[in-house]
Amino acid sequence: MVSENTHTILIYQGIINASIISDLLDDLDKECLKLNISDASRKKAFNIAVEIFQNLYHYTRDLNVDNKASNEIRSIEIRVEADSTYLYLGSRNSLKNTDIEALKKKINQVNSLSNEELHQLYKSVLGNEEFSEKGGAGLGLIDMRKRSGFDLEYSIIPQDDFLSIYSLTVKVEK
Amino acid sequence: MEQLKIEKTKTSPMVDFNAESGHLELSGRSIPEDSFSFYNPLLEWLREYAEQAKEKTHFKIYLEYFNTSASKYILEILKVVKKIADTTLTIEWCYDEGDDEMMETGEDYEDIIGLEFVYSEIEE
Numbered sequence: 218m219v220s221e222n223t224h225t226i227l228i229y230q231g232i233i234n235a236s237i238i239s240d241l242l243d244d245l246d247k248e249c250l251k252l253n254i255s256d257a258s259r260k261k262a263f264n265i266a267v268e269i270f271q272n273l274y275h276y277t278r279d280l281n282v283d284n285k286a287s288n289e290i291r292s293i294e295i296r297v298e299a300d301s302t303y304l305y306l307g308s309r310n311s312l313k314n315t316d317i318e319a320l321k322k323k324i325n326q327v328n329s330l331s332n333e334e335l336h337q338l339y340k341s342v343l344g345n346e347e348f349s350e351k352g353g354a355g356l357g358l359i360d361m362r363k364r365s366g367f368d369l370e371y372s373i374i375p376q377d378d379f380l381s382i383y384s385l386t387v388k389v390e391k
Numbered sequence: 392m393e394q395l396k397i398e399k400t401k402t403s404p405m406v407d408f409n410a411e412s413g414h415l416e417l418s419g420r421s422i423p424e425d426s427f428s429f430y431n432p433l434l435e436w437l438r439e440y441a442e443q444a445k446e447k448t449h450f451k452i453y454l455e456y457f458n459t460s461a462s463k464y465i466l467e468i469l470k471v472v473k474k475i476a477d478t479t480l481t482i483e484w485c486y487d488e489g490d491d492e493m494m495e496t497g498e499d500y501e502d503i504i505g506l507e508f509v510y511s512e513i514e515e
Contacts, residue, residue: 235424239401242422256515257489260456264492267422267458274424336499343462344503356459364492 223305226252227297232288233277238270245297252299254391261364262297262304262389268357269308269387270295277310282379290380304389312383317373320383324369327362335363361387392443395436403429404454408436413445415472418485421457421465430464437471444475453485453513454493462496469504476506484508488515 484497
């Protein structure tokens with residue numbers, strides 16, 4: 218969980234696209250430099266942020282309910298916070314209820330593995346030929362957990378018959 | 392065959408593939424939104440080069456960051472390059488000083504692809 222003594226270093230709410238992702242990554246890098254975070258942790262945070270931001274974009278750009286898309290459904294929130302020890306990279310977005318089980322299964326799987334098991338899974342998925350439906354490599358969650366070294370924290374809160382709100386926080390040691 | 396040269400951007404790396412000299416270089420950030428569009432022309436060039444490779448090929452890969460979708464295409468590139476391993480092929484995997492994660496990623500590729508890399512730690 219995010220501790221009480223955190224301060225927000227980056228926040229974005231709205232629709233996301235490639236140009237906004239690029240600006241947010243620049244801002245994150247600048248904020249990390251201001252906080253005198255080590256180069257290794259800054260790179261970790263950048264890599265994890267790329268995966269979170271691009272996942273948000275890939276998932277929400279085609280999101281619709283009964284073939285109806287709205288800005289409200291496609292809006293996301295990105296929030297990066299820091300305390301004296303950690304950076305917390307957080308996101309919030311609408312999730313189709315039909316996608317809940319598959320997502321929970323993936324996150325719970327990566328959280329259950331030891332570092333060595335995670336490394337082997339990473340190599341195995343990297344080495345196979347498949348690409349996911351959205352054109353991703355299916356490696357995003359594995360990569361985030363591997364770089365972070367901490368469990369991926371998430372919650373899924375039902376909103377109605379079709380959608381839930383999915384929140385994810387990935388912790389990086391400063 | 393023509394040289395393939397692409398300038399780097401904030402999201403895609405510099406590409407300098409020279410068939411005459413056998414020097415190939417990929418360097419910078421590789422976090423494009425659409426990895427297929429960026430990497431497909433590189434793969435096509437390399438497939439053609441593999442048919443007529445110079446006696447010596449030096450492939451320098453110096454990436455600061457890459458996203459997971461690019462990581463799959465980098466593997467595809469290495470698979471194509473592996474086809475010229477019967478000539479003298481050097482794959483130089485460069486990483487910034489202290490960037491152990493990038494060095495380990497090189498070792499993962501080395502393991503998956505079955506080719507030995509030369510590692511260069513670059514002082515920042």
